């Protein structure tokens with residue numbers, strides 16, 4: 504594989520400006536319905552999650568924001584939590600709402616047939632907007648578990664109407680400089696129909712709401728074989744791609760490390776991104792990780808994920824776009840494909856090591872973190888109390 508030892512200047516500049524947001528829940532214990540394995544040193548409160556997330560940024564220099572999930576991340580004073588984050592070198596990113604763990608929401612939240620339940624779900628989202636204001640966050644992220652398990656269980660159409668009405672009330676609570684991002688997922692926990700199953704449904708709701716509503720694309724939320732990069736191109740074309748939830752899937756919503764299952768897919772996605780300049784901060788696309796680390800060390804998993812995204816982005820930026828356009832004009836199918844593959848097959852790791860060293864970062868953030876002793880230190884310090892789990 505050809506190796507690149509230094510990034511061309513424009514690519515280095517783009518990478519220096521590019522950032523990734525990490526999820527607070529990625530630092531807590533997680534597992535499957537069969538077993539949750541715990542790890543010594545796992546955070547016991549949102550402050551410890553922030554401290555761990557700050558390690559990902561300290562070693563990679565590219566993960567300056569932490570998403571919170573509310574009320575999993577509940578503290579007495581969110582202003583104090585945001586101050587603590589800043590002291591650690593990071594900021595609070597998106598606030599993720601949560602209407603999927605209360606008994607009240609068994610049959611839906613924003614779509615529920617009972618007005619009182621919808622009221623509670625709307626109020627929860629308005630409370631998330633308060634958390635945004637207390638933490639300095641500007642984005643409300645909504646993923647709904649709403650749906651049904653059996654045909655005939657509820658009216659699909661009426662649920663859409665109720666969803667639109669509820670969302671518009673939440674949207675009405677946003678200030679001009681705040682926005683809402685709506686995530687879609689084709690199944691789970693509902694197994695017959697999901698109320699926001701796909702990008703089209705999310706986009707239709709966002710278009711009806713207004714310019715401050717954007718779609719979230721979670722890479723794990725599609726049927727096998729879906730061409731995700733097409734969706735990326737289409738949403739960018741509509742200027743409605745608000746955020747990514749990056750992760751890998753082999754089977755369902757596996758939440759594995761991004762770029763682990765299919766590194767080529769990640770490059771293809773990022774190639775659509777760079778062709779529309781959406782990797783630049785001013786594009787407003789928030790590149791987030793939505794992952795769980797069931798077996799591996801959580802901080803190491805997050806650092807590896809950031810590195811995987813950076814490698815894929817560097818490859819996407821390396822594509823010779825002039826040559827590609829020329830081959831496309833001539834309909835030279837294989838030459839065009841070969842140009843893309845040349846970038847994909849370039850080993851950019853030595854160039855990224857140089858890039859990091861030039862910026863005072865470890866050449867290999869993953870190895871440097873492992874050698875830092877942080878995990879041993881927190882394992883010794885964090886004794887007593889309950890470790891936070893995904894969802895706790």
Ligand code: AOS
Pocket residue numbers: 528599646686688721748756793
């Ligand atoms: C659920 O499948 C979604 O990916 C959401 O983004 C969710 O809020 C997150 O994964 C935490 O459960």
Ligand code: ZN
Pocket residue numbers: 646686721748793
């Ligand atoms: Zn997600």
Ligand code: ZN
Pocket residue numbers: 688721723724756793
């Ligand atoms: Zn998911």
